[in-house]
Amino acid sequence: MAVTSATPRALELARTLVGFNTVSANSNLALIHCLRDELARLGVPCRLSWNAERTKANLFATLGEGKPAGLILSGHTDTVPWDGQDWSVDPLGGVVRDGRLYGRGSADMKGFIATAVTHAPLFLEADLPFAIHLAFSYDEEVGCFGVRELIADLREAGIAPLACIVGEPTGMVPAVAHKGVYRYRCCVRGKEAHSSLTPRSVNAIELAARVVGRVRDMAEAFEREEPRYEGFDVPFSTASVGQFHGGIADNVVPRDAEFRYEFRDLPTADARAMQQQVVAYARSLEPAMQAVAPETGIRFETICEIPSFLGSAEDAVTRLALRLAGEQHTTLVAFGTEAGLFKDAGIRSVVCGPGSIAQAHQPDEYVTLEQLMRCQAFMEGLARVREIA
Ligand SMILES: [Zn+2]
Known part of the structure; x- marks a missing residue:
């Protein structure tokens, strides 16, 4: 030109x-x-x-x-x-x-x-x-x-x-x-205890790790199963955990843990539905947590939701x-x-x-x-x- x-x-x-x-x-x-x-x-x-x-x-x-x-x-x-x-x-x-x-x-x-x-x-x-x-x-x-x-x-x-x-x-x-970018923070509130008394505690890190594992499972499922959108460097949706914080000492069952993660969804996928899966999984963990200590639970915050x-x-x-x-x-x-x-x-x-x-x-x-x-x-x-x- x-x-x-x-x-x-x-x-x-x-x-x-x-x-x-x-x-x-x-x-x-x-x-x-x-x-x-x-x-x-x-x-x-x-x-x-x-x-x-x-x-x-x-x-x-x-x-x-x-x-x-x-x-x-x-x-x-x-x-x-x-x-x-x-x-x-x-x-x-x-x-x-x-x-x-x-x-x-x-x-x-x-x-x-x-x-x-x-x-x-x-x-x-x-x-x-x-x-x-x-x-x-x-x-x-x-x-x-x-x-x-x-x-x-x-x-x-x-x-x-x-x-x-x-x-x-x-x-x-x-x-x-382009893909979307959806970021969330997951905050797990457990119940602390001396680490010799684990049955009376709710270990926030361990519960958070289960939710992290769920995010990872989803990422693997996208890679395995999602219909490809050719043209992108990574032609399927991705999920990843970017930060994880929790715990104060080796002999204290941690009360709090939090992590941040994101979905980058294809224009043909649905990040909100992905997030709903994570939330539903977290909800399924809560009854057992709350049977030990009713004040425990898992909370989510939205960091950003940029649509594809x-x-x-x-x-x-x-x-x-x-x-x-x-x-x-x-x-x-x-x-x-x-x-x-x-x-x-x-x-x-x-x-x-x-x-x-x-x-x-x-x-x-x-x-x-x-x-x-x-x-x-x-x-x-x-x-x-x-x-x-
Ligand atoms: Zn720019």
Whole structure:
């Protein structure tokens, strides 16, 4: 495809955005205000929707107010941290070197956000027959929490976009599927005792281990029995336990144990049903525990539930993204995105953005200027589109 000239404005804005420390634990408001001011200069108002503490906001803006059938360009503003990583450049420095923009969030996904915002004047001038919406969320990296508020806010306001392009780094190849990510914490409350008196105790670690074993059995069953979904590196659902804590001393039967685990379910599988199996198994253990000590039990907490995503190569938005990206074929991605949440809200979605996930979350994260230029060409093409339905 034709790659147009370098993009000093998009690159400059991407460097500015990289300079804001928007690690998920921090406020993203400085970055959001920067984008809001950028859009205000074009006369475009922004809707902000907030977290409970009002320390973080989503930004939603409409270019072409009142036009039907809007297309969302979506990105998350937060990044993962870089503690303990060995960087050769300042993660916030926005260093441009050897045809690459370096920095935390350069690929994931401030390069895309900057390119989209930089093309707002073009979208306005182009007088498109449909609206372009910009949707930039908080807290994606910790469980896609912000975008849920954003989607709820749109529903309340009666804004019903037709389609969405999620600009996660896919190397500008449209992706139409990913697995879900469902994480839970299991907390076992037993009854402590001197370890010479085990019949009067309920050993929390041993009970937790049984539940862990159940998760492991399920993982083996997925590998053995689940219908394959070709295209994924691991073409079946996975389950794994990531952390386990319990016990205080060798001679004390432990009262408490907890572990954290996750399911990554295929788009054709059902993580909630998987979790229900684990809970049902835990419930089956409780009568024996409570016969010894009624206060014992097993409790579950949800850490995050990011639904899998399954679009379609036949969707208008996918065909549009293929055309604008100059690609023939769609791909799948191994990571979770907000696309499943948009899709579940009735908004046809595709994932397509500059940079590679191989560089995301890594030390010396970068996006190549070539990828940013391809993203720019995508946006320029979008400004010439006459219909998306
Ligand atoms: Zn991302």
